[in-house]
Amino acid sequence: MADEHARTPPSASDLRRMCRLSRSAVLASVATGHTQVDDGWPVASMVVPASDLDGTPILLISDLADHTRHITADDRVSLLFGQPSDTGTTSPTIATDNARLTLFGRAVQDRSPDSRARYLSVNPDAAQYADFADFGFYRVEVQAAYWVGGFGKQRRLSGTQFIVNDCQALKTGHDHIVDHMNADHLDALADIVAHETPHPKELGWKMISIDCDGMVLGTDVPESSDIRIEFPQTVRTPTDARQILVEMCKKSRDLMA
Known part of the structure; x- marks a missing residue:
C-alpha cells in the first residue's frame, strides 16, 4: 500500500x-x-x-x-x-x-x-x-x-x-468559526482529536485557526504542542467548514460508540 x-x-x-x-x-x-x-x-x-x-x-x-x-x-x-x-x-x-x-x-x-x-x-x-x-x-x-x-x-x-479559489467567505468568517467552536463545541473538537490523533482528548483542545485544508488546535497544557488536523476535502465557505466538522465529529462518535 x-x-x-x-x-x-x-x-x-x-x-x-x-x-x-x-x-x-x-x-x-x-x-x-x-x-x-x-x-x-x-x-x-x-x-x-x-x-x-x-x-x-x-x-x-x-x-x-x-x-x-x-x-x-x-x-x-x-x-x-x-x-x-x-x-x-x-x-x-x-x-x-x-x-x-x-x-x-x-x-x-x-x-x-x-x-x-x-x-x-x-x-x-x-x-x-x-x-x-x-x-x-x-x-x-x-x-x-x-x-x-x-x-x-x-x-x-x-x-x-x-x-484554492472562491474562499473569501471562509476568510471573512474565520474568526467567527473559531470563536463559535471554542464557545459551543469543545466537546466535538475533543472527540475529533481522540479519533484523528494519538493525543488524549481531555487536555482542553481549542481551535486556533482554520483554513481550506484543515485546522490547527492547541491546549493550555505547557508540554503539549499545537496539532494540525487535515480535512477529508477542501472547504471554501463557513457552511463547508461546518459540514466537514459535523461529519468528522459524527464519525468519531460512531466509532467510539
Missing part, C-alpha cells in the same frame, strides 16, 4: 500541506544593487513563510535585507520548500523522503491586517519585530508550482490549480 501511495502524484492539497508544515523556505530573487554580484544574478536566501487560508505564501521580511531590495526592483521570485516532518499533523506528508516543491510567483507588499494576523498565528514569535518600521509583509502571488519527489517523480501545476 505504501508503494502504491508513493506512485500516486500528489494532489494540490498535498502540495499546500508541504508549505503549511514547512518552518522555512529558500527564497530566490533577482539581484539589484548587490555588493557582490552584478544585477540579474539569482540570489538565494532563507525565509520563514506562512500560508494563507487559500495556500498563498506570506512572508515577513526586512527592508534592510538584500532580497527586499531585489523584490522592489523585480517582484519575480521562487520559493523552495523541502519535505517537512510529519510531527503535528494527522495526515502523512507525501510518501518520499526527498520531496521538494518550488513555487514561482510575484512578491507583492501586503499591509492588510488579515495577512498580518494569519502570519503571526503561524509564527507567533515574529510579533516581537513584526511592527518594526523596517519590516513588511509580502504575499507571493503564485504563478506555477513544480514538485519533484525523486527520480521520475514530478508534478507541475499552474497557480490557479495550486491556490
